[in-house]
Amino acid sequence: MMLKNNLKEIRQKNGFTQEELGTDVGVSRQTIISIERYRYKPTLELAMKLAEKLNIKIEKLFYFDKE
Amino acid sequence: MTLSKKEISILVEVIYSIVFTLIFLPYFYENQEKTLILMDGVIEKIFQIIISTVIYFSIAYSVLEVIYKKKETVDERDDMINSKSYKLGYLLYEFSLFIFIGYVCSKFQNKELLNLTGNQELYNSFELTDGGIVFFVLVLLAFTSIIKSLYQFYLYRTV
Numbered sequence: 001m002m003l004k005n006n007l008k009e010i011r012q013k014n015g016f017t018q019e020e021l022g023t024d025v026g027v028s029r030q031t032i033i034s035i036e037r038y039r040y041k042p043t044l045e046l047a048m049k050l051a052e053k054l055n056i057k058i059e060k061l062f063y064f065d066k067e
Numbered sequence: 068m069t070l071s072k073k074e075i076s077i078l079v080e081v082i083y084s085i086v087f088t089l090i091f092l093p094y095f096y097e098n099q100e101k102t103l104i105l106m107d108g109v110i111e112k113i114f115q116i117i118i119s120t121v122i123y124f125s126i127a128y129s130v131l132e133v134i135y136k137k138k139e140t141v142d143e144r145d146d147m148i149n150s151k152s153y154k155l156g157y158l159l160y161e162f163s164l165f166i167f168i169g170y171v172c173s174k175f176q177n178k179e180l181l182n183l184t185g186n187q188e189l190y191n192s193f194e195l196t197d198g199g200i201v202f203f204v205l206v207l208l209a210f211t212s213i214i215k216s217l218y219q220f221y222l223y224r225t226v
Contacts, residue, residue, distance in 0.1 A: 023140075027140060027143070028140040028141075028142055028144070028145075030071065030144070031142050031144040034226055039225070040144055040226050042143070045143075046143060
């Protein structure tokens with residue numbers, strides 16, 4: 001099972017750039033890029049901050065890909 | 068390929084380790100059979116190392132600050148990359164020290180065996196001076212530092 005996310009789609013839907021979202025949750029733009037590309041798995045704290053900022057439930061933002 | 072400030076800082080460290088290896092290690096290699104007190108100009112060499120290190124990093128980081136004016140955020144991803152790379156460096160250093168201890172033990176064991184054969188010339192050549200230990204530790208530090216920094220750079224590019 002791989003941990004995936006809808007961060008890119010939801011971020012774009014909310015009109016945030018990677019830089020803006022990163023600044024708002026206290027991480028670098030590179031970290032946002034890495035999460036969106038599934039290269040980096042964020043901590044629970046960062047995942048919750050992202051979900052809160054994007055006004056979405058954490059389980060809608062992050063999910064397990066069972067394939 | 069565009070490099071971030073953090074990646075360039077790592078490359079600055081790698082370059083320093085390589086330059087240090089090329090410039091200062093030959094001196095310790097040539098004097099590895101002497102004790103530290105008998106080494107020619109060891110105090111001057113240590114001062115040279117300290118001063119050149121301070122000058123190198125001051126200039127390198129000042130230039131970096133001028134080029135990259137924007138302050139970069141240090142976050143959990145940096146912590147993860149740093150902990151992984153420092154762990155590798157630590158393991159390498161520890162492993163190399165074990166090898167060195169094994170080498171020293173086998174050397175003294177061989178020396179005792181030579182003593183039994185009565186070959187005095189070979190017996191006397193089996194010396195391990197503090198100059199040799201300093202050389203080995205410096206090689207080890209340079210090696211682990213280069214590997215650690217390259218791994219850190221690799222993680223920044225791939226994670």
